[in-house]
Amino acid sequence: MNGPVTWLVLAYRIPSEPSRLRAGIWRRLKALGAIYVQNSVAALPADPAAERALRTLRAEITQMDGGSAQLLTADALAGGADLVSAYNAARDDEYEEFADRCRDFLAEIERETAACHFTYGELEENDEDLKKLRGWFEKVAARDRLGAAGREAAEKGLEDCGRALDGFADAVYTADTDAP
Template sequence: MTPEPGWLVVSVSTAGAPDSLRVQVWRKLRSLGALYLQQSVCLLPARPPVVQEIRRLTIRIRHQGGTVRVLSMTFTDPGEEQAVITDFNTARDSEYAEVLQRLPQLRQELADEQARGNATYAEVEESEADLQRFRSWLDKISARDYFGAPAGRAAREAVEEAAAELAAFEEAALRAENPGAGR
């Protein structure tokens, strides 16, 4: 029995297919974290969930008139494979950095609202929705973080710190709206 190949090379052409297919393909490959080798040719690790998603995408592409080739491959040079893994991690670190860059706005908003004495249930709901968007965003990045990009841990910790700050804000809102509660 031969070992499972480590990588998938995916080559796609949407020429002659509906224009919307190009966007669908791009979005799906982007959501999987594909590393483009050149235009319309990308590389992905051959992990079971990735293989399954590529099979589904292949069916959609062919059904809508596009062409696709999916090839299994292994690297002959371990250094080259490590360079590709580094490229994957760099891409994920960039995404995690964006989370880390935007998260302080949520935390500052909580601090500002509390300083203004505006700890209300409405503010809690709004901030919970913001926090959920960050968690969802982080989940999407983590799903394509195949090799444990270094910035992932800091991003997860920062989101949890924001969650703790939101919990404290919620306590303040509860006390503000129910001054006699908890006594």
């Protein structure tokens, strides 16, 4: 991160019932990578894509019966480093969860290798799992606009998964070639 961060701040009010509305807004903000400054006040580093998404969300909230929302740009006068830390901590949590899934993937490859379960079906299943991991990483990395520390380890985990799958594929090909 270079210099101070300008933030987009969405302050909103929606009825407490039905709770699915509140949960839906929370899920959408989480998918964008927003952090909550306090209840019903979420912040994102400003950029055109985030602004479009938050303007759309604001419009949806104001269409709800009893809903209201304001979208602001803000520069922190004090506590800006706390916002950046909170934003990066949220990304690091996502990277850690991702790294856990990478470890699960590697353990699965190890189990299949130990059992000599070298089939094309298993290879295809593992290939699909790796594609999902890559897609997940891309989503988290796209939200990581302030340089969270966990990115490097997550990237390494994904590379390890790719190498493990390549090795497993070689074993499947060898088993196929050696088959009568």
